[in-house]
Amino acid sequence: MGWLGPEEWQAVALSLRVALTATIFSLPPGILVALVLARGRFPGHALLNGLVHLPLILPPVVTGYLLLLTFGTKGPLGSLLAEIGIVFAFRWTGAALAAAIMAFPLMVRAIRLSIEAVDPKLEEAAATLGASRIRVFVTVTLPLILPGVIAGAVLAFAKAMGEFGATITFVSNIPGQTQTLPSAIYAFLQVPGGESAALRLVAVSIAIAMLALIASEWFARRAGRRGGGA
Amino acid sequence: MGWLGPEEWQAVALSLRVALTATIFSLPPGILVALVLARGRFPGHALLNGLVHLPLILPPVVTGYLLLLTFGTKGPLGSLLAEIGIVFAFRWTGAALAAAIMAFPLMVRAIRLSIEAVDPKLEEAAATLGASRIRVFVTVTLPLILPGVIAGAVLAFAKAMGEFGATITFVSNIPGQTQTLPSAIYAFLQVPGGESAALRLVAVSIAIAMLALIASEWFARRAGRRGGGA
Amino acid sequence: FAAASLKNAIEEIVGTFNGETGHNVTVSLAGSSALARQIQSGAPADLFISANVGWMDTLEEDGLIAPGTRADLLANALVLIAADPQAEPVELSPGVDLAGLLGGGHLAMALVDAVPAGIYGKAALEGLGIWQAVAPQVAQSDNVRAALALVATGEAPYGIVYATDAVAEPGVQVVGTFPADSHPPIIYPAAILAGHEGAAAEAFLAYLSGATARASFEAQGFVVLGEE
Amino acid sequence: MTLSVALHHALPGLTLDVAFDAPAGVTSLFGRSGAGKTSVVNAVAGLLRPDRARIVLEGEVLADTGRGIWLPAHKRRIGYVFQEGRLFPHLDVRRNLVYGLRVTGRAVDDKAFARVVEMLGIGALLARRPGALSGGEKQRVAIGRALLAAPRMLLLDEPLAALDEGRKAEILPYLERIRDEAGVPMLHVSHAAAEVARLATTVVVLEAGRVLRAGPTAAVLSDPALTPTGPRAVGALLIARVVAHHDDGLSELDAGGVRLFLPRVASAPGAELRVRIAAHDVILSLGPPEGLSALNSLPGTVAEIHIGDGPGAIVAVETAAGRVLSRVTRRSVARLGLAPGIACHAILKTVSIAAEDVGVQAGPVRAG
Amino acid sequence: MTLSVALHHALPGLTLDVAFDAPAGVTSLFGRSGAGKTSVVNAVAGLLRPDRARIVLEGEVLADTGRGIWLPAHKRRIGYVFQEGRLFPHLDVRRNLVYGLRVTGRAVDDKAFARVVEMLGIGALLARRPGALSGGEKQRVAIGRALLAAPRMLLLDEPLAALDEGRKAEILPYLERIRDEAGVPMLHVSHAAAEVARLATTVVVLEAGRVLRAGPTAAVLSDPALTPTGPRAVGALLIARVVAHHDDGLSELDAGGVRLFLPRVASAPGAELRVRIAAHDVILSLGPPEGLSALNSLPGTVAEIHIGDGPGAIVAVETAAGRVLSRVTRRSVARLGLAPGIACHAILKTVSIAAEDVGVQAGPVRAG
Numbered sequence A, B: 001m002g003w004l005g006p007e008e009w010q011a012v013a014l015s016l017r018v019a020l021t022a023t024i025f026s027l028p029p030g031i032l033v034a035l036v037l038a039r040g041r042f043p044g045h046a047l048l049n050g051l052v053h054l055p056l057i058l059p060p061v062v063t064g065y066l067l068l069l070t071f072g073t074k075g076p077l078g079s080l081l082a083e084i085g086i087v088f089a090f091r092w093t094g095a096a097l098a099a100a101i102m103a104f105p106l107m108v109r110a111i112r113l114s115i116e117a118v119d120p121k122l123e124e125a126a127a128t129l130g131a132s133r134i135r136v137f138v139t140v141t142l143p144l145i146l147p148g149v150i151a152g153a154v155l156a157f158a159k160a161m162g163e164f165g166a167t168i169t170f171v172s173n174i175p176g177q178t179q180t181l182p183s184a185i186y187a188f189l190q191v192p193g194g195e196s197a198a199l200r201l202v203a204v205s206i207a208i209a210m211l212a213l214i215a216s217e218w219f220a221r222r223a224g225r226r227g228g229g230a
Numbered sequence C: 001f002a003a004a005s006l007k008n009a010i011e012e013i014v015g016t017f018n019g020e021t022g023h024n025v026t027v028s029l030a031g032s033s034a035l036a037r038q039i040q041s042g043a044p045a046d047l048f049i050s051a052n053v054g055w056m057d058t059l060e061e062d063g064l065i066a067p068g069t070r071a072d073l074l075a076n077a078l079v080l081i082a083a084d085p086q087a088e089p090v091e092l093s094p095g096v097d098l099a100g101l102l103g104g105g106h107l108a109m110a111l112v113d114a115v116p117a118g119i120y121g122k123a124a125l126e127g128l129g130i131w132q133a134v135a136p137q138v139a140q141s142d143n144v145r146a147a148l149a150l151v152a153t154g155e156a157p158y159g160i161v162y163a164t165d166a167v168a169e170p171g172v173q174v175v176g177t178f179p180a181d182s183h184p185p186i187i188y189p190a191a192i193l194a195g196h197e198g199a200a201a202e203a204f205l206a207y208l209s210g211a212t213a214r215a216s217f218e219a220q221g222f223v224v225l226g227e228e
Numbered sequence D, E: 001m002t003l004s005v006a007l008h009h010a011l012p013g014l015t016l017d018v019a020f021d022a023p024a025g026v027t028s029l030f031g032r033s034g035a036g037k038t039s040v041v042n043a044v045a046g047l048l049r050p051d052r053a054r055i056v057l058e059g060e061v062l063a064d065t066g067r068g069i070w071l072p073a074h075k076r077r078i079g080y081v082f083q084e085g086r087l088f089p090h091l092d093v094r095r096n097l098v099y100g101l102r103v104t105g106r107a108v109d110d111k112a113f114a115r116v117v118e119m120l121g122i123g124a125l126l127a128r129r130p131g132a133l134s135g136g137e138k139q140r141v142a143i144g145r146a147l148l149a150a151p152r153m154l155l156l157d158e159p160l161a162a163l164d165e166g167r168k169a170e171i172l173p174y175l176e177r178i179r180d181e182a183g184v185p186m187l188h189v190s191h192a193a194a195e196v197a198r199l200a201t202t203v204v205v206l207e208a209g210r211v212l213r214a215g216p217t218a219a220v221l222s223d224p225a226l227t228p229t230g231p232r233a234v235g236a237l238l239i240a241r242v243v244a245h246h247d248d249g250l251s252e253l254d255a256g257g258v259r260l261f262l263p264r265v266a267s268a269p270g271a272e273l274r275v276r277i278a279a280h281d282v283i284l285s286l287g288p289p290e291g292l293s294a295l296n297s298l299p300g301t302v303a304e305i306h307i308g309d310g311p312g313a314i315v316a317v318e319t320a321a322g323r324v325l326s327r328v329t330r331r332s333v334a335r336l337g338l339a340p341g342i343a344c345h346a347i348l349k350t351v352s353i354a355a356e357d358v359g360v361q362a363g364p365v366r367a368g
């Protein structure tokens, strides 16, 4: 481990934690929102769709700033959540929140595409067999959109690993608490001659993401094999 | 147009041009790469997959820096391309290149998911009717994946509209040449009292992206209606 | 090419300069590091105003600036700001109990190893002998403006930013200015780049030191250096 | 009335305007391709929401658009064998089969499972996914899936079209048992007259979205005017009681005092069967037949003669066993001098009665 | 030899090991569900690549795994009507129909198009998408799509299973015309004996992945040992020439000097037809029939008697028209004292011969 300092290892560990948390916690709402967007026909449809895409459109700094205003300890939601013990400001949880929000549009899109590709005739068949809408979703729709969910998760994970602008704006960069890999890389790049140190971290970052990618491909292929040739 | 200065209008126009160019030019390679990733089984599969995802994983600054090293006037590809008259460095074309590369993983994922959802039995049927592989692709696969292509394009467009880190690192921030909306927003945010100006630009940015979103939904629904209920 | 923190002043000056001389100067505003790297990669820039000395040194070593054109253009001061409008002024003398002042809160700064404002801030705190004490509570942002925002939104009770940033933000209170000797001088060096074309660069560099420019810079809180 | 359906729905190219009552037993929807059969079945299942509809199953209102009632599909407990399979591609055959039980939290009855699997001949496929099944195998699994969900009504949309005669002959008795023993009413779509005649208590003939005829099977199928699926659909249904099984593979039945010989039937002596006698399989003879290989001869009197458009005529002969129909040529009518009141024999080969023509009797078959 | 197939392929649950030659005309693959019919057809189409295969079509080697030859599907110019439709969901019916021409850069022949559309009764559907079609309508469009691509061979996988009798009766003559006029060879999968008897020149019976019997239709279908799809498949094929059409809707034919009356056939006097006479439709009489409604009586001698496992027996009667098979009960054999050499009459009702039993003769039907 000689070639990475302890602070750098901390950054690696933190990044992993942040990315995993962001991915896992955004999956359920991601699936829900994708479902609503794919199937729902309601007045606020375009609005919700736009809202979800917002983090993609806005410069990350702006997103981070908006997060700060909303989820900061003084922000409307932040102060509310603080009362039940959930604090984002200057915590790794905040970094995860920022990463999750930034990755959300990617996740939702992937899942939504999968949902739209599901043959509603199969869901009808499940309903005639007595499955309620929720059961139909769990037993038919969800397994069929698994490739999309996996794709969404891996996109979100990769994005969360690379997210920087919104994170640093929202929770800044406190070594060991909120210093993720990208923040560390950025810091190195800001000073003359920091390239080689940055490169080491970039390599670590790539390695982790590659592993995640390969794992996701494996899972998707398994899921695909299960549903294959139908 | 009183509330936006001429330079700001320039930024809006430039951003549009950059995002459109990035989207349009990355569509063909995006479809191709998605096809290869969805259908191909070859040794370099994982590598290609990783490469495509790289811009997502890396902090944008790093991507921008790598672009600068590769496509800058002194870079290996950049100097080569310069000889045939294609210059990216510090041109709006460079901004488009940066945006395209940053958006590429999103586009590829969306298209790939759609391709994986296409029933190969339909492609087989087309083959028995005499369609060569390319014809099958153009007449069957492509129309069936249209929703995915549209989703990919809109993701890419939105991303390109919001892209900032790699762009400013690669082609800097020259008004009228490489100053896109996000760069302009960034610049405003760097100075005291720039917030309200930044806010105006953010609003413009959101408006454009929303229009693109709504248009894409409309197209996708039309495409969906065409293929619907099959 | 100019550091992004100069935006307001430099744009005003460019406006008047272009108006007066008929030249057509355009400015590219970005982080000093990004600009420096672009110059290393052959950016078509004529003039570079950096927010720190380090990047200018690097370019000079690489032989990328026209010899003899480098000049220290501006200086800035470092201040301690507070979110609380009622905050007491703080005497920033060696050994001041900043950590105590923070309570459990954070001290917002720019990246202390990377961004000029952060580097200066860290040096200042070291100069005061209190870096070790407050280091665990420092929240580093990627730029001064973000640090300022942290204080302005009340997220961090105190922050260290440039004087120029503090003046324009109504949400914060300047509670103290770091003694100039507690940190290396905060200098914005300017230089004409090697391989520039035309005389506009020289003219503009000269103009930057002129009276009109001085007024603009000072209006933004900068201290203009160099010959009067 | 077990099921009562009245609906109106406009589709591009077809306006459905259908009302019929389905008493206990099997009701067959009979009609040409595109007549609207699947659409009606979909409405009953709750998958197609018609513009106007009132559907009542065993007293429970499933749908009444006038009163805004629309019970969702999963609450109807109606099993549906789709025209196109619709198996779950991500589940293996076993999980497809037990899906209906699992999803409603019921336990799988191993005996019932084994019986259905054996009857459908899908024991070897249980671990496979639908993607690796042949067309007929898919359809069999779909039948099993609907049956095992233990629904209170079954919808069967051309369930046997993809199956060979042998397999059909195995599945039909099973459907009869479900109809009779479990008392599960069925709505059945088919264009095979034999299948309809064997299973159906009631037949509803659809043409271009409307009900052309509806009524008891015997009455509808013996209607010579019924041509939507061709004259081969016409035939009579006789009720007969099994008397004995003989060593040479024949079963002896008694139909109103007349002896009938059929290829061995499964039912025990005493059981009442319905026997479909297709009109085109019956030969008429003026005198008692002699030296003929045909074993069955029913003496009677000509009751009616319908002359059709083509070369054929339907002669209804009143016999002690019931009314028998015979499709003969107009030339034969003339040659034999057939006219109402003329005495004649209806002659029928034993082997003309295929296994699928003999069904277990369910409820009264009212002659129309 | 138009098509020659030899292949070996291991599937989970079934090992295909099939070799047969298909001469010009129609070859029917006949067999129970899961026997491997679709798999064989897929291999011919180029969609299933068997472990070992050699497939030759009109002298051109489509596949020879030994020599590493594998012509891709789109170069084979083989039309395929799939068991499950496979219409393009994004194209309307018209575009589905002309897809094969468009994609190979050929012009659409408006006359041919109109003819196919009319024959299939899909004129009203042209602007619709497949999602808005009924099951039978989809299948008809699929048939039209394959036909209009003008392939040099047609594969038909249970093309008519979803269709009613009336529609079948309209499509069958068209397929015959294609077989005879255009000379397009066909490989046809069906479990309906009448369809096979009418269309096929050659029948290949598959069971569990192996060829059970293969040969000329008459020979295979008259084989009493043939039971994969039930005894109802057994029947004889007679060749008869149209003599005259009568006013009462009957056509008079001459079969080796014997007069046959059939419901009006479409062919002009002089035309040679193949008439399938199902064994279970033939009654045997020791003396010449009198006072019977049946118009056709063929005198002959009993040639052979096969006693089966069940109650039935197949009696082959040599007549001037050819060999006729009759399925009677064992009891009748005993009662009438039937034995080889005994003189008898084969009696057949005119109306027993359904439209689908009469086909236009193509090539010699060799008796086996």
Ligand SMILES: Nc1ncnc2c1ncn2[C@@H]1O[C@H](COP(=O)(O)OP(=O)(O)OP(=O)(O)O)[C@@H](O)[C@H]1O
Pocket: B229, D011, D012, D013, D014, D031, D032, D033, D034, D035, D036, D037, D038, D039, D040, D083, E131, E132, E133, E134, E135, E136, E137, E162
């Ligand atoms: N979604 C739809 N949109 C438009 N038309 C439809 C739709 N579904 C069915 N139809 C039309 O309604 C008519 C009845 O269809 P339906 O599926 O009920 O027929 P069917 O009697 O089941 O025929 P088949 O025996 O061919 O399955 C057909 O003409 C069909 O084209």
Ligand SMILES: Nc1ncnc2c1ncn2[C@@H]1O[C@H](COP(=O)(O)OP(=O)(O)OP(=O)(O)O)[C@@H](O)[C@H]1O
Pocket: A229, D131, D132, D133, D134, D135, D136, D137, D162, E011, E012, E013, E014, E031, E032, E033, E034, E035, E036, E037, E038, E039, E040, E083
């Ligand atoms: N992809 C596959 N993987 C595994 N087994 C398969 C696959 N395709 C077909 N089989 C099996 O091979 C056998 C033959 O299938 P095939 O589709 O050729 O039957 P078929 O004769 O066409 O039957 P049907 O009349 O039911 O359509 C079946 O038992 C089927 O389960």
Ligand SMILES: [Mg+2]
Pocket: D037, D038, D039, D083, D157, E134, E135, E136
């Ligand atoms: Mg239907």
Ligand SMILES: [Mg+2]
Pocket: D134, D135, D136, E037, E038, E039, E083, E157
């Ligand atoms: Mg098959």
